[in-house]
Amino acid sequence: MKQSILVTGGAGYIGSHTTLALLEAGHDVIVLDNLANSSQESLRRVERICGKTATFIEGDIRDRELLDSIFARHSIQAVLHFAGLKAVGESVQQPLAYYENNVSGSIVLFQAMAAANVFNLVFSSSATVYGEPKEMPISESCPTGTPTNPYGRSKLMVEEILRDLAISESRWSIALLRYFNPVGAHVSGLIGEDPNGIPNNLVPYISQVAVGKLQQLSVYGNDYPTIDGTGVRDYIHVIDLANGHLKALNVIIESTGINTWNLGTGQGYSVLQMISAFEQAANVEVPYAVVARRSGDIAECWADPKKAIQELGWKTQHNLEDMMRDTWRWQQKNPNGFGK
Numbered sequence: 336m337k338q339s340i341l342v343t344g345g346a347g348y349i350g351s352h353t354t355l356a357l358l359e360a361g362h363d364v365i366v367l368d369n370l371a372n373s374s375q376e377s378l379r380r381v382e383r384i385c386g387k388t389a390t391f392i393e394g395d396i397r398d399r400e401l402l403d404s405i406f407a408r409h410s411i412q413a414v415l416h417f418a419g420l421k422a423v424g425e426s427v428q429q430p431l432a433y434y435e436n437n438v439s440g441s442i443v444l445f446q447a448m449a450a451a452n453v454f455n456l457v458f459s460s461s462a463t464v465y466g467e468p469k470e471m472p473i474s475e476s477c478p479t480g481t482p483t484n485p486y487g488r489s490k491l492m493v494e495e496i497l498r499d500l501a502i503s504e505s506r507w508s509i510a511l512l513r514y515f516n517p518v519g520a521h522v523s524g525l526i527g528e529d530p531n532g533i534p535n536n537l538v539p540y541i542s543q544v545a546v547g548k549l550q551q552l553s554v555y556g557n558d559y560p561t562i563d564g565t566g567v568r569d570y571i572h573v574i575d576l577a578n579g580h581l582k583a584l585n586v587i588i589e590s591t592g593i594n595t596w597n598l599g600t601g602q603g604y605s606v607l608q609m610i611s612a613f614e615q616a617a618n619v620e621v622p623y624a625v626v627a628r629r630s631g632d633i634a635e636c637w638a639d640p641k642k643a644i645q646e647l648g649w650k651t652q653h654n655l656e657d658m659m660r661d662t663w664r665w666q667q668k669n670p671n672g673f674g675k
């Protein structure tokens with residue numbers, strides 16, 4: 336049997352870009368997604384871009400029988416685990432749904448992997464596990480903090496479960512990838528981020544204002560101790576992020592144990608800098624108003640990406656202009672996303 340990579344949540348934003356990168360690199364890809372926050376159209380677009388097809392299985396990571404049948408039918412070498420719920424505000428309203436999906440679902444997946452003797456895993460974690468960072472830039476040796484919401488806590492819990500798992504069984508080879516702020520889209524404008532309803536995150540919100548779907552951006556506070564008072568984040572192009580997964584995959588397949596890598600650029604930008612970069616790249620005005628801080632937000636956060644650069648041989652290749660130009664192209668070509 337040909338070796339395959341199982342991608343949970345592969346129809347979603349980061350999963351679809353990573354599926355594309357895996358197919359382009361010659362891997363056989365099986366996507367498992369329940370389409371809770373995505374559409375199969377993303378995978379049809381992936382096929383249009385690269386001329387290769389991922390096997391799609393509509394289903395849930397909490398379905399142990401389904402997982403067992405997937406592992407029995409395919410010779411899976413590694414799992415890239417993107418599946419999960421990710422809306423911070425919703426996680427406050429529905430903590431059990433978040434813990435069930437993100438934590439219980441992950442446990443079912445890891446049990447099925449162990450039963451099938453598949454021990455290579457890349458897990459989508461988040462910079463949110465650092466909580467209120469004690470130092471800047473944030474390196475992997477910074478202690479994890481207290482995430483301010485159930486979504487963030489679910490990521491930290493799964494990281495800790497995986498640490499215990501790696502201690503219990505030496506065949507596990509696990510990458511915990513802590514993403515900073517993924518933005519942008521494939522250069523074709525065929526795949527990109529397609530949030531449900533009103534976006535929570537900055538860049539999708541800006542682009543929906545720019546395209547005329549939303550009236551104006553609310554800037555959450557301009558009294559932070561930052562360059563211009565607005566929040567500073569490390570935005571990373573989704574294509575660079577996808578490539579980081581391929582690099583991590585190469586490393587874990589050749590080793591064992593558990594490792595954490597930050598995937599960020601090492602450069603922070605403020606909300607006002609983001610607005611002005613978008614306006615330049617898109618040549619449109621983005622009206623905004625400064626409002627109160629959003630609860631749970633931190634002032635600033637950017638990565639020290641040295642460890643990933645050295646150990647994964649990975650480097651970001653897209654700058655802020657690329658991120659904004661590609662976001663805008665995707666938004667203009669698909670004002671209603673995938674129409675899901």
Ligand code: NAD
Pocket residue numbers: 343344345346347348349350367368369370371372373374394395396397416417418419420421436440459460461462514515516517
């Ligand atoms: P996304 O919502 O676009 O993708 C997640 C995919 O998982 C969706 O296609 C959804 O349908 C699927 N899914 C959800 N629950 C499932 C289940 N129980 N079984 C099967 N499929 C399920 O989100 P994304 O932005 O691509 O994020 C991917 C991963 O990266 C998530 O785990 C997210 O928490 C993590 N992450 C995202 C960001 C970000 O800003 N986008 C930042 C840090 C970490």
Ligand code: UD1
Pocket residue numbers: 421423424461462463486487516535536537538540552553554555556565566567568606629630631632
């Ligand atoms: C948020 C989540 C984080 C999650 C990440 C990726 C919170 C508190 N944190 O991170 O857990 O991992 O998304 O999904 O929700 N901003 C505005 N106006 C807006 C939207 C955002 O001013 O309409 C500002 C924010 O205050 C922040 C910056 O833009 O300073 C980035 O916000 P966002 O894109 O939501 O990302 P994070 O807050 O970093």
